[in-house]
Amino acid sequence: MPGGIDCHVHLCQDLKTGPLGLGGECADNFETGSRSAVCGGTTTMITFATQTRAEEDCSLLKVVEAYNARAEVTGSYIDYAFHVIIVRDDKDVLEAELPILVERWGITSCKLFMTYETMRLQDYQLLDVMLAALKNEITTMIHAENGDMIEWLTGEFPKKLESKAMMAPYYHALSRPPSVEGEAANRAIVLAELIENPILFVHVGSSASANVIRAAQTRGLPVFAETCPQYLNLTWEDLKRFHSPTCFENSKMVCSPPPGPDSSDQAALYIGLHNGTFTIFSSDHCPFKYDDPHGKMAGILEHEPSIQGEPCEGMTLPELAHKKVGSFRLIPNGIPGVETRLPLLFTRGVSTGRISPQKFVELTATNPAKLYGLYPRKGAILPGSDADLVIWHPEGGLPPFKLTNEHLHHNVDYTPYEGMEFDNWPRYTIARGRVVWGNGVLLGKPRDGQYLKRGPSQLGKGVAHFKKDPRRVASWVHEL
Ligand code: DUC
Ligand code: ZN
Ligand code: ZN
Numbered sequence: 001m002p003g004g005i006d007c008h009v010h011l012c013q014d015l016k017t018g019p020l021g022l023g024g025e026c027a028d029n030f031e032t033g034s035r036s037a038v039c040g041g042t043t044t045m046i047t048f049a050t051q052t053r054a055e056e057d058c059s060l061l062k063v064v065e066a067y068n069a070r071a072e073v074t075g076s077y078i079d080y081a082f083h084v085i086i087v088r089d090d091k092d093v094l095e096a097e098l099p100i101l102v103e104r105w106g107i108t109s110c111k112l113f114m115t116y117e118t119m120r121l122q123d124y125q126l127l128d129v130m131l132a133a134l135k136n137e138i139t140t141m142i143h144a145e146n147g148d149m150i151e152w153l154t155g156e157f158p159k160k161l162e163s164k165a166m167m168a169p170y171y172h173a174l175s176r177p178p179s180v181e182g183e184a185a186n187r188a189i190v191l192a193e194l195i196e197n198p199i200l201f202v203h204v205g206s207s208a209s210a211n212v213i214r215a216a217q218t219r220g221l222p223v224f225a226e227t228c229p230q231y232l233n234l235t236w237e238d239l240k241r242f243h244s245p246t247c248f249e250n251s252k253m254v255c256s257p258p259p260g261p262d263s264s265d266q267a268a269l270y271i272g273l274h275n276g277t278f279t280i281f282s283s284d285h286c287p288f289k290y291d292d293p294h295g296k297m298a299g300i301l302e303h304e305p306s307i308q309g310e311p312c313e314g315m316t317l318p319e320l321a322h323k324k325v326g327s328f329r330l331i332p333n334g335i336p337g338v339e340t341r342l343p344l345l346f347t348r349g350v351s352t353g354r355i356s357p358q359k360f361v362e363l364t365a366t367n368p369a370k371l372y373g374l375y376p377r378k379g380a381i382l383p384g385s386d387a388d389l390v391i392w393h394p395e396g397g398l399p400p401f402k403l404t405n406e407h408l409h410h411n412v413d414y415t416p417y418e419g420m421e422f423d424n425w426p427r428y429t430i431a432r433g434r435v436v437w438g439n440g441v442l443l444g445k446p447r448d449g450q451y452l453k454r455g456p457s458q459l460g461k462g463v464a465h466f467k468k469d470p471r472r473v474a475s476w477v478h479e480l
Contacts, residue, residue, distance in 0.1 A: 001361050002379050003043025003388030003429065004342045005368035007083075008202060008282035009033060011047045011166045012070040017046050022116060023302070024332025027411045029289040029300035031074035031446045033338060036285075036410035036445055038077045038437050040339030041426030042377050043080060043388035044369075044452070047071075048111065050085040053118065060084055060097045064105055068451070076449030078431055079386075081372070083109045083141065087118070089125040094132035101420030102136050106453025108373050109139040111202065114184045115147035115256075121185045123191060130197045131477070138457035139371065140192070140199045144184035144209065145257055150175055153156060154329060160329070168298070169250035169329040170239045172328035173258040181257045182208030189216045189223060193472050198222035198457065200371065203284045205231040205257040207268035214277045222460060224279040224371060227269050229344045234416060235266070248321035251296040252414050255286065270354050273363060275311070279371055279459070281363040283341040286334025287412045300324045304360050333480065336412040346392065373455035376406070387433040390426045398424055409442065 011033040012409040013026045013454050028036065030047075037045055049067035051057045051067060071080065071201050084107055087092075101107040110133055112126055113119040120131065133140045154175045156163045185201055189212060192199040198434035204210055204227045216223040234253060242249040253259075260266065272278045297317050300306050315323070337344075342364060349355040355363075369379025400423045405415045429437035436444030 001357070001368070001391050001392070001430065002365040002381055003390050004041045004364050005044040005374070005379055006037060006042045006283050006285070006338055006341060007046040007121065007280060007368045007372055008228070008284045009037070009045045009047045010286040011337055012067070013048055013050055014052070014124045016466065022118065022333060023298055023330060024288045024334070025292075027292070027336075028285070028287045028296065029074050029411075030071045030076045030080070030276070032044045032409070032411040033287070034076040034078045034080065034449060035442065035446070036339040036408060038429050039409045040432065041342040041390035041429050042338060043078050043429060043431045044080070044374065044410075045338070046081045046083055046084050046372060049082045051087050053087055058090060059094060059197055060086065060093060061100060062278050064101065064107065070452070075447035077436065077444045077446055078449045079378075079452050080449055081374070081452040081454050082107055083111055084119065085111045085113075085119070086129055087113065087116065087121070089121065089128040090475050092129070094129065098132055098136040098138060100406075102138065106455070107363050108137065108454045108456050109141055111141040113143045114146040114188065115143065115150055117147070122445050123187070126188070126191055127195065130192060130199070131195050134195065134197045135420060137428040139457045140197060140462060141202050142188045142199055143203070144181055144188050144201055145176060146184045149183065158233070166327070167327040168243065168245060168325040169234070169248060169254050169279050169328050169331060170243045172331065173236045173239050173261075175328065176256065176258050177458075178206035178208040178260060181206050182212055185209040186212045189221065190472075192223070193221055194474050195477055196473060198224070198228065200224040200279070202226050203228050203231075203257065204269075204278070205265070207265050210268055210272045214272070217277065224459065225272070225277060226280045226282050227272065227278050228282055228284045230255055230284070230335060230416065231259050231269055232266050232348065233344060233420070235263060236261045238416070244327060247321055248300060248324065248326055251299055251326070251331045252290055253335065253416050254283070254296070254328065254331045254333060255335045270349070273349070273355055280368045281341070282368070283337040285336055286336070287336040287410055288332040288334060291413055293317070294324070296331055297321065299328065300326035302330045303327040335416050336410050337416070339408050339410060340415065340417050343389065343422050343425045344417065346424050351423050359426070367459075370458040373457055374452060375458050378452075387430060389428070389430040392424050393427050398427075399428035409454070
């Protein structure tokens with residue numbers, strides 16, 4: 001198969017605590033993250049250069065330059081490119097810098113948030129940035145969750161989760177029921193349609209969201225979607241697994257949006273993979289260590305009521321985690337998965353017959369390359385393409401085994417998929433013609449990877465007729 005392309009990976013991302021960030025420290029840098037990727041059959045990744053609301057992050061070009069310097073410190077085992085996360089709508093910056101991002105860096109995609117106080121854009125700001133992106137043929141990626149609903153369900157008054165002391169990790173899911181995602185996805189579609197902007201929903205986790213996306217696609221809109229392994233393999237039950245008022249272990253599963261309540265969402269998402277609702281399948285590898293004050297444990301250590309009260313001095317972090325629930329609000333959001341992405345979908349999707357091998361390639365390599373302007377150099381086995389390949393064991397050639405974190409090559413001290421059974425794993429990963437992973441041995445080097453400048457998306461822009469409906473589309477905006 002063509003080597004995997006994972007277009008949703010967080011590495012060396014400055015997540016900053018406090019008023020400017022999401023909290024937590026990314027456990028993987030370009031070396032460790034790409035090492036993990038290559039051992040799981042991935043040969044290209046796209047990571048995020050992140051603007052913050054700090055004054056020095058006003059310039060997107062400076063954000064990208066600083067981020068690139070982080071990549072160059074270690075180098076990468078595999079080829080890589082950047083998206084940019086935009087958290088403000090400074091008109092002068094958008095106008096002056098987006099064309100340079102495209103021209104100089106080949107960055108042709110940006111991610112926008114509809115939640116998180118420190119990152120979210122209001123509807124009018126989403127429109128501003130989408131329009132600027134559209135003019136520059138930059139694909140808009142949307143994190144669709146209704147931030148107000150989350151805050152309302154979480155906050156103090158009148159008697160929501162926090163004031164009822166429902167703050168253990170499991171309640172993260174209750175603060176984000178699937179309608180939170182469905183509402184935001186619908187709103188983003190309406191906004192994008194207004195100005196005829198193609199959009200891509202990242203990390204879709206619920207049938208509520210998949211359904212509105214499917215309906216928009218059926219109307220001919222250029223709406224694309226991504227789902228991720230956690231939404232096919234975890235549910236609220238996993239967040240409840242160790243649930244007790246004094247257990248923090250479930251923080252290992254905390255990500256946003258959370259996986260669905262039960263396996264019915266998983267079944268709906270598999271149908272979406274099969275019928276084309278989902279264009280791509282990415283990991284959303286967002287690595288935080290568990291036993292680390294800047295990792296998941298920040299959910300306890302930054303929660304003052306947890307570290308006051310009975311004395312905690314002298315306790316190790318794991319001991320603390322057995323005594324305290326912390327607050328889900330302060331748990332860094334995200335889970336690792338760059339190495340397990342392909343083997344999980346192969347084992348649970350291809351081996352079981354839920355999706356065909358052809359669909360697997362489309363979702364994990366060809367469509368990602370086309371969506372993000374890398375095709376046919378990447379995502380294909382063709383004359384002239386880079387010889388990036390992944391070769392699997394023949395059916396039955398690898399005895400089924402239970403995964404443990406020791407199998408993996410990331411810099412994280414756990415995997416959410418601990419104990420799951422796998423019946424295949426990439427036997428060889430070949431990057432630009434060289435075997436870099438073979439029979440369980442890492443053969444590549446951290447500076448093998450090259451930075452990739454990308455072109456505009458090569459996927460369709462939708463059908464023409466919807467443009468003419470003035471009830472939904474303000475075509476005249478483009479004439480101003
Ligand atoms: N969004 C992501 O894409 N990754 C982790 C956390 C988040 O909110
Ligand atoms: Zn997100
Ligand atoms: Zn992400």
